[in-house]
Amino acid sequence: MPRRAAGRPGMMAGALLLVGIGAGVGAGIARADAQPAPDSAHAPTHPPLAPTRDVQVAYSVQPEGAPAPKTIQVWFAANGGLMRIDSPEGMGATILDRVARQVTIVLNRQKVYTRLDAGSDIRNPFLLDLSMQYTRKGDTRVADVDCTEWAIVSGRGSATACVTADGVILREDGVDAEGMKGRLVATRVTYAPIPAGTFQPPEGYQMVTRHRVAPGPGGTGSG
Structure with missing residues (x-):
């Protein structure tokens, strides 16, 4: 039987929104709850909730109805506590720090960035939580x-x-928790230590001020 686990806006929703808005302005980002210790006497009843090693992944993302997939680059470090998502065509990046509960938005054309206080509900499209029912189906390979x-x-x-x-999520296909349908698949996976500077705005970029992050996916911010 699948195990019901606790309300993640879907990983795919966040990724597809990042593709749609180009610069990845923090929309659809899902909370990753702490993962309970596995029972070694039984097979896992859900997948790992966050990457446990530093890794860079190239994803091909295609929402239903889109004419062609787009490529985004994602970096994970600190057991999923740090993540960077580069939007298609290098327009910008979204950097998430779950420990500091902070989202940094980088816009390359304008050479600016902003840091947003995510309050108590930082969200992340590439980390799982226990909000869904999971059923193990079998093993395969994606991107080798x-x-x-x-x-x-x-x-x-x-x-x-x-x-x-x-x-590490290598593929997702179907409808996610936000009702968004599409496909996401890893095309390249690189395990290697990630420099701390990857999770900082580029040198010389100017900081600008924005409003607080809205509590829900796709929110416009408040205050």
């Missing part, structure tokens, strides 16, 4: 990396996802 296929059911529909043993 082994992963386990999981059937995922939420209140909005169903999807399949392939997740590595160290918590």
Whole structure:
């Protein structure tokens, strides 16, 4: 039986929104709850909730109805506590720091960045949580990396996802928790230490001020 786990706006929703808005202005970003210790006497009842190693992943992302997929680059470090998402064509980046509960938006054309206080509800499209039902389906390979296929059911529909043993989502196909339909697949996976500067705005960029991050995906901010 699948295990019901706790309300993640879907990983795919966040990724597709990043593609849609180009610069990745923090929309659709899902909370990753702490992962309970596995019971070694039984097979896992859900995939790992966050990458446990430093890794860079190139993803091909295509919402339903889009004429062609687009490529985004994602870096994970600090057990999923730090993440950077570069939008298509290098327009900008979104940097998430879960420990500091802070989102940094970088716009390359304008050479500016802003830091947003995410309050208590920082969200992340590439980390899982226990808000859905998971059913293990089997093992396969994506981008030359082994992963386990999981059937995922939420209140909005169903999807399949392939997740590595160290918590990297390599593929997701179907409807996510936000009701968004599409496909996301890793095309290149590189395990290597990631320099701390990857999670900082480029040198010489000017900081600008924005409003507080809205609590929900796609929010416009308040205050």
